[in-house]
Amino acid sequence: MRAIVIYATCEGQTERIAKRIAKVMTDQGVPTDTFDVTRRHVHELAVDSYDAVVLGSSLHYAEHDPRIAWCIRENRRLLRELPTAFFSVSLGIISEHYKDRVEAEWLAESFLRDEDFVPSRHACFAGALRYSKYGWLKKHLMQWIAEKAGNKTNTDCDYEFTDWNAVEAFAEEFANFVHRCRKETRPGLKPIEVRKPYRECVVRSTECSATSPGCTCDPESPTGESEECSGDSATCDGKCCQTLASE
Numbered sequence: 001m002r003a004i005v006i007y008a009t010c011e012g013q014t015e016r017i018a019k020r021i022a023k024v025m026t027d028q029g030v031p032t033d034t035f036d037v038t039r040r041h042v043h044e045l046a047v048d049s050y051d052a053v054v055l056g057s058s059l060h061y062a063e064h065d066p067r068i069a070w071c072i073r074e075n076r077r078l079l080r081e082l083p084t085a086f087f088s089v090s091l092g093i094i095s096e097h098y099k100d101r102v103e104a105e106w107l108a109e110s111f112l113r114d115e116d117f118v119p120s121r122h123a124c125f126a127g128a129l130r131y132s133k134y135g136w137l138k139k140h141l142m143q144w145i146a147e148k149a150g151n152k153t154n155t156d157c158d159y160e161f162t163d164w165n166a167v168e169a170f171a172e173e174f175a176n177f178v179h180r181c182r183k184e185t186r187p188g189l190k191p192i193e194v195r196k197p198y199r200e201c202v203v204r205s206t207e208c209s210a211t212s213p214g215c216t217c218d219p220e221s222p223t224g225e226s227e228e229c230s231g232d233s234a235t236c237d238g239k240c241c242q243t244l245a246s247e
């Protein structure tokens, strides 16, 4: 049993949130990997080798990342059968103006509606203002937006608004939900064995032939993954069961 957090980030705040969610879920007995769609193509990811999926995206110019939308579309049938969660990261959600807060929530809900995706859980988290990472134009645009929203405008500093307690509570509750789903669908299973808890993701491989002597890969599995296979073992020819190195 494994879960994955698939996320899109621009300045890194969604990544920090995704990694915190993965850590908390892993600590709760649901080993969880992470996958950044802004660095790798989602096609490489073997989504079907996971038992629960969390998707997350930050909001930029009132849009969630189209690569997350694409990932939802590509895996729609699978996502309907699994425990799923979605989180949106924005600054509107902590604006001093009620209208902005409502809009941030509405944008998350309409994104899910447009993608015809009903996650088991969803949340909106506050992100960060990282002036140090913005170019000149973006810095001044963000300063102007921040001022309108009653937010921090000193461009010499970065500001983080994420409520980490809320992020951890979300991850903990979702991990408990995943446990409950597993119990309901497959009664009598042993408690989950936490193995290889810190790896980045399982990538799709079409090269696994499972014919080399001593190869422990399961040719039936889409990723060639087997219980014993480490992915970097010589018995796998280094071709199949690929997992990304631990952080």
Ligand SMILES: Cc1cc2nc3c(=O)[nH]c(=O)nc-3n(C[C@H](O)[C@H](O)[C@H](O)COP(=O)(O)O)c2cc1C
Binding pocket: 008, 009, 010, 011, 012, 013, 014, 015, 058, 059, 060, 061, 062, 063, 089, 090, 091, 092, 093, 104, 126, 127, 128, 129, 130, 138, 142
């Ligand atoms: C160019 C730009 C546009 C943004 N547009 C919005 C927006 O339309 N609504 C909003 O609530 N937040 C907006 N934000 C705030 C981001 O959602 C916030 O900074 C978030 O932490 C970014 O997460 P990331 O670093 O994972 O991309 C914007 C930020 C930038 C830099």
